[in-house]
Amino acid sequence: MEHAAIIAGYSLYLPFAENYSQLINNLRAGKRVNGDYWFVSDEVARKCGFTGNKRVARLEQIDDSPLTLLYRLIDEALAQANLSKNALTGERVRVYLTGLGPRVDGMDYKSFYDHNDVEDLKCSPSISRLHANNMSQDKLAYNIAHKYVLHYLPPDLHCTSNSSLTAVHLGCQAIDNDGADLICVINFSKIKTQDIWFLENQSMLDGESVQPFGKNSSSVLFSEGCCVILLESEKHRQARGVNGGIQLKSTYSQISASRSNDSAWLSANIIKVMSKIVDEASIELGDLCAIIPHGNGSSNSDKAEAKAIAMLSDKHSVPVLAYKGQLGYTTTGSGIVDLIIGEHSLRQRELLTPVSNDDIIEEIVGQLLTDIGVVKHEKKHLLKTGLGVDGSIIGIVMSDTSI
Numbered sequence: 288m289e290h291a292a293i294i295a296g297y298s299l300y301l302p303f304a305e306n307y308s309q310l311i312n313n314l315r316a317g318k319r320v321n322g323d324y325w326f327v328s329d330e331v332a333r334k335c336g337f338t339g340n341k342r343v344a345r346l347e348q349i350d351d352s353p354l355t356l357l358y359r360l361i362d363e364a365l366a367q368a369n370l371s372k373n374a375l376t377g378e379r380v381r382v383y384l385t386g387l388g389p390r391v392d393g394m395d396y397k398s399f400y401d402h403n404d405v406e407d408l409k410c411s412p413s414i415s416r417l418h419a420n421n422m423s424q425d426k427l428a429y430n431i432a433h434k435y436v437l438h439y440l441p442p443d444l445h446c447t448s449n450s451s452l453t454a455v456h457l458g459c460q461a462i463d464n465d466g467a468d469l470i471c472v473i474n475f476s477k478i479k480t481q482d483i484w485f486l487e488n489q490s491m492l493d494g495e496s497v498q499p500f501g502k503n504s505s506s507v508l509f510s511e512g513c514c515v516i517l518l519e520s521e522k523h524r525q526a527r528g529v530n531g532g533i534q535l536k537s538t539y540s541q542i543s544a545s546r547s548n549d550s551a552w553l554s555a556n557i558i559k560v561m562s563k564i565v566d567e568a569s570i571e572l573g574d575l576c577a578i579i580p581h582g583n584g585s586s587n588s589d590k591a592e593a594k595a596i597a598m599l600s601d602k603h604s605v606p607v608l609a610y611k612g613q614l615g616y617t618t619t620g621s622g623i624v625d626l627i628i629g630e631h632s633l634r635q636r637e638l639l640t641p642v643s644n645d646d647i648i649e650e651i652v653g654q655l656l657t658d659i660g661v662v663k664h665e666k667k668h669l670l671k672t673g674l675g676v677d678g679s680i681i682g683i684v685m686s687d688t689s690i
C-alpha cells in the first residue's frame with residue numbers, strides 16, 4: 288500500500304462558501320447558495336438568442352486574472368497537509384490545471400462585429416477585452432509553474448464536467464504506479480455567456496427548479512468556483528511521519544460522446560464503472576457509507592444514474608447524497624468539492640444530508656437522503672462517481688485507512 292494515493296490537503300472558494308469550514312457549517316445549517324440572473328432582463332436575454340434569463344451563482348470580486356486567489360488556495364492546501372511552499376518543487380510532483388480559466392466572453396465578439404474601427408473602440412470598451420492577454424490559459428499555467436518552481440509545466444485539462452476528476456484519476460494512477468509522490472489539482476471555473484449558451488443547448492437550463500433526481504427538475508444551478516486538492520503517496524507520507532488518511536482508488540471509462548444522451552446506454556456503463564471500482568477496492572456495497580453521484584439536476588443524466596444506482600444496490604440499499612441543488616454546480620470543479628465533502632463524511636463519521644427543492648423520482652427516492660440533518664455512521668468507505676458530456680465516466684472509492 289506504499290503507493291496508495293491519500294488526500295493530503297484541500298481548499299476551496301465558492302459562492303456557497305469561502306472555505307472548508309464555511310462549507311461544512313453552511314451544509315449543517317441547511318443554507319442554499321444565492322443565484323443571480325445573468326442578464327439584466329428577459330428582454331436582453333432573448334435579444335442575445337436565449338429563451339429567457341438564466342440564473343447562476345457567481346463569485347464576488349474576482350476578475351479573469353485569478354492568480355492571487357489561486358496562490359492563496361494552493362498555500363492553504365499545502366498548509367493543511369503540513370507541507371512547505373517548496374513541496375511542489377521536484378521531479379516526482381505533478382500539477383494539473385483544470386476548468387474554465389481566462390477567456391473572452393462571447394458577447395464581446397458581438398460588439399466586435401458590430402463596432403470594429405478605431406472610433407468604435409473608444410465608444411465600445413468591451414472590444415478591448417478581446418485582447419490575447421484575456422484568453423491565455425497557458426499564461427496562467429506558466430505563472431503557477433514559475434512561482435512554485437515546478438519541474439513540469441502544468442497541463443490544462445478541459446474534459447467538461449469531469450475536468451477535475453480526470454486530473455485526480457491521472458494523479459491516482461501516477462501514484463499507484465510509483466510515478467509520482469505528490470499531486471496537486473487546481474480548478475478555476477469562471478462563467479462566460481458562451482457557457483450558458485452551451486448548457487441551454489444541452490437542455491440543462493430548462494427550468495427554475497433545481498433538484499438532483501427531482502421529479503420536476505430539468506435544470507442545473509450553474510456556479511463559479513475555485514478549488515485545490517493535494518494527493519500524496521502513502522510512502523511519502525510515512526517518510527515524513529504521517530500515517531493514515533483518506534485513500535483514493537479510481538477507474539475511468541470512455542463512451543462515445545454521441546451516446547452520452549442515451550439514458551439506457553449511459554446507465555449500463557455507469558453500472559460497469561461502479562462495479563469495477565468496488566471490486567478493485569476489494570469491498571462490498573454494504574461497506575459503503577454513501578454514494579455521491581454526479582447528480583446535477585439535469586433530467587437525462589440524473590435518470591441514468593438513478594437507474595444504475597438502483598440496479599447496483601438492488602440487494603443492499605446504500606445512502607445517496609447529492610448536493611448540487613443546494614450549493615450549485617461548479618461544472619468543471621464539482622468533483623473536487625464532492626471529494627472534500629466525502630473526506631469529511633469519512634473522517635468525521637457523519638453524513639450531512641442536503642436540503643431538497645423538489646420531490647424525488649421513484650427510482651431513487653428510498654436511497655437519496657435529504658432534509659434529515661446529520662446522520663452518523665461507522666463505515667470507512669464511500670463511492671464517488673462523475674459524468675462528462677464528452678462521454679467520460681469516473682468512479683472513485685474513498686477509504687479511511689486511519690482505523
